[in-house]
Amino acid sequence: MTRSILLFVLAALLEIGGAWMVWQGLREHRGWVWVGLGAICLGLYGAVATLQPDANFGRILAAYGGVFVAGSLLWGMVVDGFRPDRYDLIGAAICLVGVAVIMYAPRAVDAG
Known part of the structure; x- marks a missing residue:
């Protein structure tokens, strides 16, 4: 569970940071370098999500x-x-409770 939580934190930093950099580049006129770096962070976010121990993309x-x-x-x-x-x-607390239920609630082992 610790690994999963750390991966969620890293993914959040990459996605939120990447989106913020794009915002800064376009809305705050910091330039295309910021936009490009933001796009790289957003791509890395997608890669980090694949490292989660659970194999279900939707979950x-x-x-x-x-x-x-x-x-x-x-x-x-x-x-x-x-x-x-x-x-x-x-609202954020409710969302995090939802995360805990979705990811860490005990489940029966999938037999199929």
Whole structure:
């Protein structure tokens, strides 16, 4: 489980950071180098997702959605000075509970 969580964190850093770099390049006029670096990070995010121990693409991406929600709020706080309100925090907590249920709930071993 620790490996899986670390992979989710790395994937979040790459995807959110990559999207932020594209945003900075285009919206904040920092240039195409930022856009290109962001695109590389986004590609690396896709590669990191394949390293999850669970082999089910849909499950991994569904769970990652919750990590992305919480990570995006955290990124905004650290990088852009965003201050989430209690509803942002409650929503992020709900998403992370969903991640835990999707990824780490005990399941019967698939016999097929």
